[in-house]
Amino acid sequence: MAMAAAQHPFDQLLELAGRSGQGGAAQAASPTSSGALGLRVGAHALLFALAETGEIVPVPRLTRVPGVQPWLLGIVSLRGRIVPVIDLGDFLEGRHTSIGPRTRIVIASGGDWSYGLVVDEIIGMRPIGPANRLPELPAGTAPTLKPYARAAYAIDNQVWSEFDIGRLLADPRFMAAAL
Numbered sequence: 001m002a003m004a005a006a007q008h009p010f011d012q013l014l015e016l017a018g019r020s021g022q023g024g025a026a027q028a029a030s031p032t033s034s035g036a037l038g039l040r041v042g043a044h045a046l047l048f049a050l051a052e053t054g055e056i057v058p059v060p061r062l063t064r065v066p067g068v069q070p071w072l073l074g075i076v077s078l079r080g081r082i083v084p085v086i087d088l089g090d091f092l093e094g095r096h097t098s099i100g101p102r103t104r105i106v107i108a109s110g111g112d113w114s115y116g117l118v119v120d121e122i123i124g125m126r127p128i129g130p131a132n133r134l135p136e137l138p139a140g141t142a143p144t145l146k147p148y149a150r151a152a153y154a155i156d157n158q159v160w161s162e163f164d165i166g167r168l169l170a171d172p173r174f175m176a177a178a179l
Contacts, residue, residue, distance in 0.1 A: 038123035038160060039106065041097075042089045044145060045160045046119075047126060047153065052165040054107040054114065056122055059085075059099050070096070072177045076116065083107065084177070085116040091174065092144045110169035117165075126160060128153050137161070147171070 036047035037056075055078075062074030062085055071090035076083050085105060089097045097103060102121035107114050134152040138159055141149060148171075150164040168174055 034128055035125045036128050036162065037106070038126040038155075039104075039119045040121050040123060041119050042093060042095055044092075044142065045123070045158055046163045047128060047160050048106060048108075048163055048165060052108055054109060057105050057107065057116075059103050059105055059118065067179050068177045069179060073118065078107070078114070078116075081114055083114050083116045085118060086174075088117045088119055092148075093142070108165045108169070110166075115169065126153075126155050128155070128160075128162065134159070 036049055037053060039046055039048065057078070060076050062076055064074045065072060065084075069091075071087045073085045073087050076085055087097050089095045097118050097120060099118075100120075103118065104122050105116040105118055106122075107116055109115075132153045132155055134154055137146065137149055137152050141152070141161065145161060145163075148164050148167045150162040150167075153160045153162065
């Protein structure tokens with residue numbers, strides 16, 4: 001029996017999109033609907049716009065960087081690029097993410113740099129559009145999440161916050177990783 005080859009991260013994303021077919025009919029019915037990558041950071045159900053993300057990779061061995069904030073876990077070489085890896089849960093709420101089998105790094109680009117954002121787990125594609133968009137952020141939205149929340153959606157009886165990676169990358173606190 002032949003051993004299966006490792007699956008390319010893009011193929012994994014397509015597989016997640018296929019498995020998250022719930023809501024797909026509603027998405028197909030509305031031409032203004034689109035999809036976003038659903039993931040979990042701590043107790044937060046977040047949506048990342050596909051245009052703001054690149055690859056999804058397992059957490060590799062990282063090279064530590066001295067003299068940086070605790071949320072900057074280190075750097076990794078990813079296909080010849082040096083990518084700083086940030087623990088998004090630690091940055092947002094001071095809660096260190098426990099690295100487990102579902103933990104992933106979502107690669108986000110900002111200008112000439114790419115950044116790796118550690119998330120607790122990837123849930124899969126979620127349909128977003130006017131039909132499930134909430135008129136405003138819920139009152140219970142964490143204060144640490146509000147600066148980065150573009151919108152909120154009700155999907156499968158759960159509130160999802162659309163996370164604006166551009167706002168994160170423009171935040172002076174995020175860019176000042178040195179101690």
